[in-house]
Amino acid sequence: MLVEILRASKFHLCANFFQENPVPSSPFGSAITVKSAKPVIKPNNKHFRSTVGSKFRSSLYLLMETLNATTPHYVRCIKPNDEKLPFEFDSKRIVQQLRACGVLETIRISAQSYPSRWTYIEFYSRYGVLMTKQELSFSDKKEVCKVVLHRLIQDSNQYQFGKTKIFFRAGQVAYLEKLRKAVTATALKEAWAAIVIQKYCRAYLVRNLYQLIRVATITIQAYTRGFLARRRYQKMLKEHKAVILQKYARAWLARRRFQNIRRFVLNIQLTYRVQRLQKKLEDQNKENHGLVEKLTCLAALRASDVEKIQKLESELDRAATHRQNYEEKGMRYRASVEEKLAKLQKHNSELEIQKEQIQQKLQEKTEELKEKMDNLTKQLFDDVQKEEQQRILLEKSFELKTQDYEKQIRSLREEIKALKDEKMQLQRQLEEERVTSDGLKGEVARLSKQAKTISEFEKEIELLQTQKIDVEKHVQSQKREMREKMSEITRQLLESYDIEDVRNRLSLEDLEHLNEDGELWFAYEGLKKATRVLENHFQSQKDCYEKEIEALNFKVVHLSQEINHLQKLFREENDINERKLEELSNQLNHNQEEEGTQRKTIEAQNEIHTKEKEKLMDKIQEMQEASEHLRKQFETENEVKSSFRQEASRLTMEKRPRGVVVNMIPGLPAHILFMCVRYADSVNDADMLKSLMNSTISGIKQVVKEHLEDFEMLSFWLSNTCHFLNCLKQYSGEEVGTPACSVFCTDCQSPTSS
Template sequence: MSNKAFIVIHFADKVEYLSDGFLEKNRDTVYEEQINILKASKFPLVADLFHDGKDSAPTATASSKINIRSSRPPVKASNKEHKKTVGYQFRSSLHLLMETLNATTPHYVRCIKPNDEKLPFHFNPKRAVQQLRACGVLETIRISAAGYPSRWSYHDFFNRYRVLVKKRDLANSDKKAICRSVLESLIKDPDKFQFGRTKIFFRAGQVAYLEKLRADKFRAATIMIQKAVRGWLQKVKYRRLKGATLILQRYCRGYLARRLAKHLRRTRAAVVLQKQYRMQRARRAYQRVRRAAVVIQAFARGMFVRRIYHQVLREHKATVIQKHVRGWMARRRFQRLRGAAIVIQCGFRRLKAKQALKALRIEARSAEHLKRLNVGMENKIVQLQRKIDDQNKELKTLSEQLSAITSTHTMEVEKLKKEVACYQQSQGEDRGPQLQEEVESLRTELQRAHSERKVLEDTHTREKDELRKRVADLEQENALLKNEKEQLNNQILCQSKDEFAQNSVKENLMMKKELEEERSRYQNLVKEYSRLEQRYDNLRDEMTILKQTPGHRRNPSNQSSLESDSNYPSISTSEVGDTEDTLQQVEEIGLEKAAMDMTVFLKLQKRVRELEQERKKLQVQLEKKEQQDGKRVPADQPSNDSDLDQDADLAYNSLKRQELESENKKLKNELNELRKAVADQASEHSPAAAGTPDSYSLLLNQLRVANEELEVRKEEVLILRTQIVSADQRRLAGKGSEPNINARTSWPNSEKHVDQEDAIEAYHGVCQTNRLLEAQLQAQSREHEEEVDNLKAQLEALKEEMDRQQQTFCQTLLLSPEAQVEFGIQQEMSRLTNENLDLKELVEKLEKNERKLKKQLKIYMKKVQDLEAAQALAQSERKRHELNRQVTVQRKEKDFQGMLEYHKEDEALLIRNLVTELKPQVLAGAVPCLPAYILYMCLRHADYVNDDLKVHSLLTSTINGIKKVLKKHNEDFEMTSFWLSNTCRLLHCLKQYSGDEGFMTQNTAKQNEHCLKNFDLTEYRQVLSDLSIQIYQQLIKIAEGLLQPMIVSAMLENESIQGLSGVKPTGYRKRTSSMPEGDNSYCLEAIIRQMNSFHTVMCDQGLDPEIILQVFRQIFYMINAVTLNNLLLRKDVCSWSTGMQLRYNISQLEEWLRGRNLHQSGAVETMEPLIQAAQLLQLKKKSPEDAEAICSLCTALSTQQIVKILNLYTPLNEFEERVTVAFIRTIQAQLQDRNDPQQLLLDFKHMFPVLFPFNPSSLTMDSIHIPACLNLEFLNEV
């Protein structure tokens, strides 16, 4: 072994190497060309070295590496493979290994053999330690333990372990300080880590500890998320199963109920037949038995009554005798006993007195007794003297009474003795035996009665015990039945409550949806009205400039803006040319298509009103012309040229009037057709809301009522005109013929004019009669329709009553006879109570009407008295008007009644100081909504003096002034909010003090005194409500204009969470990190500050809390729509980090809402699509389960929006995969059953319908103080 092998201690063990073939294996081969060159060397030594053993041994073994050259050098290939030795092969394999290692990331693995035999489940610790020591692992561990083997940069450490940072530390912008605080709180030993300038150094095991904490944190969050998601999935599954179960139960129960109803119907028919037959048979038998019983009872009762009468008579007579005898015997016995008692008392008292006298004598002889007697003897003597006097007085009175009693007693005794003697003499001696016999018979009857009474008592007690036992058993059975009934009722109630709750929830949702749609439709009409009003103002300004049309005769006194604003029935005007265009448009597109176009409808309505007004004006002008012509006939005649002009004007006016009347009729017919089409279309679109008054039907009813009133007024005017014309004709006919001849000769065209006027008057007379007949026919048809409707309603009510009675009768058939009787009594009681309640309601209504009529009667009587007094004292009032007014003002200032008086000429000044030139800052410390209170107090005084023109003018001027202010400050949020609060408060005051009991429930007695007395301002309330809607829409528009530039930057681009810039998508990180810090981008705090200012302004100005909630609901919807639209259009923000950032921003907005108590406004619900979009960006998007979770979670997003976000989703880094096409197709397949709207973006200009709930004020009008800064000194307090 020593010659061929050697041992080397290699690592942990000895390694034996064999030396056989070592040189051959490790010898490097030399090319033959190099050997030949060395052989041909000029140095002999070198040549000999390579010739030794070669030439002499030409037949060497084949293992020699150097061959003998032949005479001709062989030709060898230049690319012959060089022979590789073991070292060369090792070198080349090592080179290849190093290339592979350099191309990859190395991971070193130390392999330790557990034992030398390589046996399983056998560990040799000594061998393992040797291997570890030989590899240097133990020394490495010692070095690592002594140093800081792990290190992290501050930025990487913050990004990695940000989840371990507390929320209060994130507010600090210094990442080093955050890392220092985190490590000091997590690792208590300060020797386990060290802080450098750019990195943090950790000892061995600390990084693993931090990773464990991070994993535990993530695991807890994951468990929490899984818990919520799994719970939600189970809830959804349970609801689905519950819904299917309820459907099955509904159908089964419906089938069973129908079968039961059929059986009950048949049973009821059979029972009715049996009832009638049995009733007839039983009635006959009963009547026969009843007649016999009545005869028997009559005879028996007569006999019993006569017997009882005789017995009572005897008892009464015996009682009288016994009374007198027993009284006499009792008095005699009492006197005898009293005399004996008096004798005994006298003897006993005498004995006692003797004993006391003897004792007193003995005691009086002692000295002590004398001393005691002398103490206070004088006082005692006085007292005894008084007692003796009192006793003497009482003795005298008693003696007098005793003497009177004895005298009366003796007199009564003598009288009784005389009566007894007389009675004995009258009765004689034969009456004694009869009385004894009667007494003995009475005794026997009494004994028999006692025995019968005992028997009856025994039977009664026995029956009573039996009845008690039976009652106890019945009570137990009743208790059991009640328990069973309660259990069944509870089960039925639970089932019915569930069904009723579901149905009621569905009905409530449908009703709320329909109400919201109706309200939004009406507010869109109000918005369209304001737009048309603005257009009308612009066109009116243009018309004033361009109004130069010759030949067109029109009255120059057009309606002012005040009158246009005070038109109640519908939306305001547009230009005449627009209405003509709309008529052509209606003729082109047809009535059915134009029916639902409200702008066309309103323009046509306005055109009809204008034509009516123009027709009236022309009629007035015609009448004036006729009157002027009648006056000019007897006067000097003008020239022929002027006569011809007047005739031409009259002819022109008559022709134009005829044209206008025909056009008016045509427009009326078209308007009626449009109304019918609108009503039919509205009923087709909303069949479920047929019971509720639709806005179209309400509008049509108002128009119909207005037209009917207009027709009535026209008929009255026509009747008056016919009477006037007939009176003129009679007057002219009564005059002589000479004036007519003169007139005929002086007027050249008089015959033609008279014929024309006669024809016109005849035509008008025919038209009037036709109109009257048509009006009468229409009124009769309406009355007939109303009667038919009333009869139908009564018939339906009777049918319902019959059905209800049939149901109750079927229910009673199933009950026992006692229960039937009880149920019948309950039904009768309920019917009587209902009738009683109806009668009470009717009585209350009649009493209310009576009170109202009495109040009106008092008011009218007072008015009549005031009018008479005013007529009688008109002259004196004119002279003393100023003095009386000053006196009354001074007197009423002491007792302010909550009214403000102003003169008509001061109205413009009042509107200017209180509306147009008022600034909200002036009333900073005053009562909120002070202008509204002042206007109502002025309005109340106008109502108090019954001045309807003043009320109309004040309200119209106020409304126009507010519109001018809002038009001037159309971008001022504070001014718009100020007038919104004042308009709403004025509307609330008109409701609160209108006298309607529905609005007076919260009023005090003092506030009820401030109600309006004479006028009903319901129409003005509608105008103020429309104005409030316009102001609210302008307020929302201003708020959206201020907030919209901030939304995208604050919600999507700004980094509210520190550290998310490191996890943004590739390419986007550099772009954001290079932005300067002083850029004009907005943050979330800017939006919150702006909303804080909105909230502060609205609260300070006294705006109703319900309106503030609706304002912020609209603002949050706009934030949601703008943010979601930008998210759907930008690829660079569709990432996981944006989802985190967006969810954090939304949570901040929700906290702001809760902090301002605005979380009940529905603003959070409007943010639901944006919340789901943020969650969609954070969810996992790989497996079908993930797709199902996304579909179940994103219910507020449409299919197109979900697919768009998934297509735009950008991975965070190269390790995250993109959303695959197969996953998106899976989402589309699962969402294909949804009926989503086919739109990608949200309408951020959509506006929710606003609602102004009634909010009464607790202030009284007499407690309001008017500050001097308003410059309203001309107002007088009343």
């Protein structure tokens, strides 16, 4: 039993001594299993009784089982001192205790033996770090272990090589571990440094890759966001345009609805007004019936006023004497006009004398052609200036006559004012019968004077017509004479010098010499140019005179029409005044019987008389405005060309579609431009037509540039240009026309005809 206990001892050396097959101890073994060499015989309770030895053996058996089941730990308690005081150490006593326990002996024994042992495989795997590459290249691991130990441990007594293991003395394993730790530390440092380098390299590579990916993602995001923003903008733009179209469509629908309602309301208003007018007409018819009855009553009273009318006839005879006086004044005016004509004839004779003198001078100065041509041109220009002065004098005389007419119109206005004053006097004189008759006589006399002035106007117009004819004849005769004189002068010059003979006689050098000195050839060329200039000047002057004559003819016709109209009006007024006189005489006789009714009728007649006088004033003002209109028309004929361009630009730049649609025709600017084109074509002025078209085109372009977003303005001018184009196509005489042209033909004709 004691041998088994020793075998089962935790002290390895002691256990190894008593084992039959010793097991090599490994330093890496964590647990040691201790088993008895022989199995323990358990006592049989039936055959043996429990004794002290059996109890001890059983307890020992249990102890061995627990020891085999667990890892044994031996703790030896050593007293630092006998008194067991703290912080006191008795070295001699401790050594005695260690020696008594056998610790020192075991240490000595273990130092003399080989406590540490490794198999070759374990040594190779553990200390392969200390081997070189050349040593690792060997295939025999046992030889490798030997070579390594010879290299690392110089003392061969410190280790022994066995069959399967290597035995080390105490301290050699620690030395090998120290070497291994140093190598592993350097290897770990190098590995850590490599790891750090790998970390930074990988971080750099990953960072670059991240930056590339980040830039790529940012660009992709930018393009995607731009695409999304662009798509969003396009969507918003489409929605905005749709909203604008909806706005204009709704506005158009609302406008059309408003126009329909307005048309309906206007129709209702017109029907209501027609009904009211019908009622008024019925009331007026009733009043007219009453007035007719009153007129029948007044006709009965007319007989009593015949005597008074005879008195008025005597006063009319006096007015006839006044008329004779006015005729005498007209004869005097004729005499003055004849004197003026005689003066003009004298002036023409003087011009003829001057022309004869010019011819004589030309004949005398044929030797010096250059000087003659200069004198001729000067004299001809003087004649032209004189003719222009004569024309200016005629215009001034015409203006003076128009001023005289204006003065007469003013005198007529003054007479009308006097008539108003007389009207006030008549209102006072109606209270007394004698005063009323005198006022009526004065009115009749003044009306007769006005009738006489009309005849004087007619005579003056006839005189103007005769003067116009005389002036035309005089101008034509002067033109003929000037042309004949120019032809005679050229003939005389050509006859006096035969140019071909002179050219044949003279050499090239002589001709060049003559040209250098400015002699014959230069004079001849100057004569040709002068004749051309004079012909052009005469042609332009002829055109101006023809235009003036046409204007005067138009004025004369217009004045004659106005005079005829005034004569009719004066005749009607005379008839009305006679009727008034008859009515007033009847009222005066009837006044004795019914004063109240007479006052009412007199007031009504006075109102009628004032209205008629106001009509006369309006007619006289119309005559004055017509004369002023004629004068302005004569002055503005020269400004028509410049006004066309301004009108075209004003039509294109200032015309707004809103006012045109509401108040006028939609294609009014196109019709106005077409009328301007027709006028320019009738005048045969290509420059004016060209400037008109250029100004209209430039104006429309400028309007389109300034109002690109204004739908109404663009549609307005698009329709007007279509109207204008259709009008031009119709006027050009094209056989084939568009359906739009046929639709708008009536629209084009209506404004031009009006």
